[in-house]
Amino acid sequence: MAQGRAGDPDHGVELLWREAEREPRPGLSLRRIVRAAIELADAEGLEGLSMRKVADRLGFTTMSLYRHVPGRDQLVDLMRDEVLGEVLAGAPEEGPGAGGSWRERLAEVARQGWELRGRHPWLAEVRGSRHLPGPNAVAHYDYMLGTLTGTALRPSEVIAVIDLLGRFVDAEALLLAETRREERRSGVSEQDWWGARDSLYERLGRYPTLTRLWETGGWDRPEDSFAFGLRRLLDGVEVLVRERENERDETRDETRPESCPECGTLLDAAPSGRPRVYCSRACRQRAYRRRRADA
Amino acid sequence: MAQGRAGDPDHGVELLWREAEREPRPGLSLRRIVRAAIELADAEGLEGLSMRKVADRLGFTTMSLYRHVPGRDQLVDLMRDEVLGEVLAGAPEEGPGAGGSWRERLAEVARQGWELRGRHPWLAEVRGSRHLPGPNAVAHYDYMLGTLTGTALRPSEVIAVIDLLGRFVDAEALLLAETRREERRSGVSEQDWWGARDSLYERLGRYPTLTRLWETGGWDRPEDSFAFGLRRLLDGVEVLVRERENERDETRDETRPESCPECGTLLDAAPSGRPRVYCSRACRQRAYRRRRADA
DNA sequence: CTTTGCTGTTTATGCCGTAAACAAGGTATT
DNA sequence: AATACCTTGTTTACGGCATAAACAGCAAAG
Structure with missing residues (x-):
């Protein structure tokens, strides 16, 4: 089959x-x-x-x-x-x-x-x-x-x-997995392996930025690369989100919001005829909770 | 050998x-x-x-x-x-x-x-x-x-x-290289290949966010993933840089700046005895050009 | 009772990296 | 000049991989 x-x-x-x-x-x-x-x-x-x-x-x-x-x-x-x-x-x-x-x-x-x-x-x-x-x-x-x-x-x-x-x-x-695997396969930790590459370090004196960062301890306590990268990424996304929020706020007062600010769903007219802001009670409550959490 | x-x-x-x-x-x-x-x-x-x-x-x-x-x-x-x-x-x-x-x-x-x-x-x-x-x-x-x-x-x-x-x-x-290679190997473009997976799309109706994004055109004109990612990353780094600059500025007025604000080199005393701000004419000019460009 | 289809096996092909032994030529040493 | 050695390239062989193709046993369906 x-x-x-x-x-x-x-x-x-x-x-x-x-x-x-x-x-x-x-x-x-x-x-x-x-x-x-x-x-x-x-x-x-x-x-x-x-x-x-x-x-x-x-x-x-x-x-x-x-x-x-x-x-x-x-x-x-x-x-x-x-x-x-x-x-x-x-x-x-x-x-x-x-x-x-x-x-x-x-x-x-x-x-x-x-x-x-x-x-x-x-x-x-x-x-x-x-x-x-x-x-x-x-x-x-x-x-x-x-x-x-x-x-x-x-x-x-x-x-x-x-x-x-x-x-x-x-x-x-991927980086971590590869490191782990080579450590297990060779029985030598990553630090030890690189530390033993004297024949390489001998040749690094001529590189200015590398040397300065080395001397100022840049490699002494390296950043956690996942945590560091995630922070930068989230910060970067936040910049974009704020930008879009500003755009939204600028047009908010003139044209009535026709989609739920919480989930983006298009809003149909409420049975009462009164203009809706959220598409559902769930969204209204979620927005409320967030507002309270932010404050 | x-x-x-x-x-x-x-x-x-x-x-x-x-x-x-x-x-x-x-x-x-x-x-x-x-x-x-x-x-x-x-x-x-x-x-x-x-x-x-x-x-x-x-x-x-x-x-x-x-x-x-x-x-x-x-x-x-x-x-x-x-x-x-x-x-x-x-x-x-x-x-x-x-x-x-x-x-x-x-x-x-x-x-x-x-x-x-x-x-x-x-x-x-x-x-x-x-x-x-x-x-x-x-x-x-x-x-x-x-x-x-x-x-x-x-x-x-x-x-x-x-x-x-x-x-x-x-x-x-890597993503791009893999895509290109599979396209060349199979002779079918990425779009065409995924477009032909009807047996897959039939089953995607039950996923709410996916459906909403599909219906609001999220996949119609996708972002350029390199350009988009690079922007987010640079924005994220910029947040960190500004944070560090603020930290530096807070201590600036009390303790005299002892390193070049342009390149970070430690400042030795000027021959004239007057306190230096930049380590070299090159750095002073670079800072000037940037200030002018920002304005 | 035979046919059909599902499941697992046997056998074989063509890739891959590379260890080991060997052959031939140039170079250095005696 | 004769010898040993070093460098370069070859031959042969091994063990690993995915998988195509033909085949064997069994169960349910006709």
Whole structure:
């Protein structure tokens, strides 16, 4: 069934989105394969993931896997979707973090993504631009986009911010994962390895800025690169949000606000005929809570 | 000479830093190998780079390369350093961009890095945390760090900003490179490929934020992700710079400024005995030009 | 009872990096 | 001049990888 379909993306969609497994029978199954592959990748990284090893771990031959998965790439897509389910499983009901400012909510999803990649470092190593999202991936993306609901950002900006943040988290996680793996493989810590490169340091005297930063202790206590980067990014987004808020405020008094300032939904006329400000009681209360929190 | 040294980083240092080749003799040479490898990787990506193909391109056997390069990884290090030389070759003398504000200089090095990765997309694909820098890599790093000279940032922050920016450029370039490659490999544009995933879109109705953003045209004209991200990042850095400037200004009036506000150099007493403000005429003029430009 | 389809296995192909032994030529030493 | 050595390139071989293709066992459906 799965065989010979490695080049068919739509089959990949079916695989990712089809209903939960029927009754668990003995023998192989998609879910078992995916789970085994995740364990393997958690331990050895994405590059250490091979069809052979997954099959061995399950006690089957390599080719047996191809009865359930079209190929390695699709297996990775399935693994990705599986672990993305972990974030939502631990999240509260009412959207992303419910309370708090957009900034707090955004910082929270970044932290969640960071922690997920701490548990599954291979997630950041997944390459390629055509990975099909499964139900969990889409739900997670929707959840992240939801953090910016109610800001004055334009739709395309909401998307750009979330994508940017996602790439940032991935890049930082990738760096950490690679460092960790090389440390484990070689048995030498990153510090020790670089510290032993005397033949390199001998040659760095001629570089002025490098030398000055070295002498003023720039490398003595380095910044935490995830925390530092996240702060800069959030600050940068905040500048944009404020800009859009100012634009909104300038036009507010003349043209009546025709969309909910909290979630952006278009406002239909209230039954009473009185002009609405919020689209629902939930939004009105959320705005109230935020106003109180800001003060 | 190169053989059997694949695990010796110090030999890698020697290779990267040793003087320019002697007279070009017929047959193989390190430089020729590196050049051929760069051409290959430019065309086929880092994953398409193999010792076999490099050797074929030069008309030698695979193993002949190992007389000059310890292994594939070290070859990549050499390629990296070679192309990093391109940036500095086109740069003016007096440090990074010489004129302009720190923000303009920082934006400029980001743009240069972006363009370099446009010419050599594989550069962003290089993985691993223990890549030895050669002379060009160090000079380029020094050059980038130099853009923030004269700001109120602390040394560790200067480094963190430059590293963050570097990872950002790399991440964006990687995304683009992967997209391009898949487009070339499959012959289908990214838009067309995703547009044909009807079996996926059928299932996206249940996701509220996604749906709302779709309906309000969020994906109609997406932001340019490099330009957008760079703006956010620079804005974020600017927030930090201003914060540090305020801190400096608060202590300015009581304790005399003992370092040049333009480049950070410690000020020695002027021969006249009159308290100096800038360390040199160059810095005084630069500050003047900037003040005029801001107004 | 036979046909069909699902599941797992066997076998084989063609990539990859590189270790090890070897061959040939130039250079230095005796 | 004869010898040893060093540098360069080749041959051969190994173990790893993904996966195509043919095949074998079994169960349910006709």
